[in-house]
Amino acid sequence: MEIAQAIRTDSHLPAWSPEAFEAQLRDKGRAYHIHHPFNVRMNAGGCTPDEIRCWVANRFYYQICIPRKDAAILANMPDRAHRRLWLERILDHDGHGDYEGSAAGGIEAWTRLGEAVGISREDLWSLQGVVPAVRFACDAYVNFAAKAPWQEAVCSSLTEMFAPQIHKDRLATWPTHYPWIESDGLAYFRNRIPLATRDVKHGLQVTLAHFQTRQAQHHALDILQFKLDILWTMLDAIEKACQ
Numbered sequence: 001m002e003i004a005q006a007i008r009t010d011s012h013l014p015a016w017s018p019e020a021f022e023a024q025l026r027d028k029g030r031a032y033h034i035h036h037p038f039n040v041r042m043n044a045g046g047c048t049p050d051e052i053r054c055w056v057a058n059r060f061y062y063q064i065c066i067p068r069k070d071a072a073i074l075a076n077m078p079d080r081a082h083r084r085l086w087l088e089r090i091l092d093h094d095g096h097g098d099y100e101g102s103a104a105g106g107i108e109a110w111t112r113l114g115e116a117v118g119i120s121r122e123d124l125w126s127l128q129g130v131v132p133a134v135r136f137a138c139d140a141y142v143n144f145a146a147k148a149p150w151q152e153a154v155c156s157s158l159t160e161m162f163a164p165q166i167h168k169d170r171l172a173t174w175p176t177h178y179p180w181i182e183s184d185g186l187a188y189f190r191n192r193i194p195l196a197t198r199d200v201k202h203g204l205q206v207t208l209a210h211f212q213t214r215q216a217q218h219h220a221l222d223i224l225q226f227k228l229d230i231l232w233t234m235l236d237a238i239e240k241a242c243q
């Protein structure tokens, strides 16, 4: 899959310093789905219970794709030290040991979120409510991760730089706006904050080291844009499907 390239006139210039490059990557947060109208409305309390259920059911497809895309990246990583770190991401979502408690994993926590909003485990896992564009968007992420050089796939995970805020927003607003949702159901969001922060540290380390010329740094920004577009597209599709 080719990543769309923005047209630039400065590609011949020296590479940005690591600090300036990181600032460029972080600046991409302006296009994060935290600003999508559906997300804004959801966190402002404007969604109906059916809309919340529709979002949870569709987002579940993203949740189950994440460990598959991480396994694809792992398979392309030649270095043991990187694999050791990356492996944790798979366990974060799939869990390990029994399916109770903190080691149960993100997919299990999302299943609890589903139950808290009124979706049974069977219905959630059946993927019945997942609309085609959400499948296409998530599958594009898995396919990209499998085919791209592993450092580029790592770079695409850097939308996680912006994820702690979106989780914090939900924790801050949902209990007031949606008191009908059992608070236990929000554990997924709470759990992800430290994990995302850890992931970003490693992801940035790889990205800052790998993209060494201005042109390559622009390519990294294009990769991040591609991932931002995946998340944005998902909400476009969810907004339309959940009306």
Ligand SMILES: O=C(O)c1cc(C(=O)O)c2c(n1)C(=O)C(=O)c1cc(C(=O)O)[nH]c1-2
Residues within 6 Å of the ligand: 066, 106, 156, 157, 158, 159, 160, 161, 162, 163, 166, 167, 192, 231
């Ligand atoms: O709720 C969100 O808005 C959101 C966004 C993202 C993201 O930015 O990709 C992730 C998550 N959540 C998340 O929970 C998660 O585990 C995660 C992993 C990844 C990734 O690309 O590897 N993104 C995200």
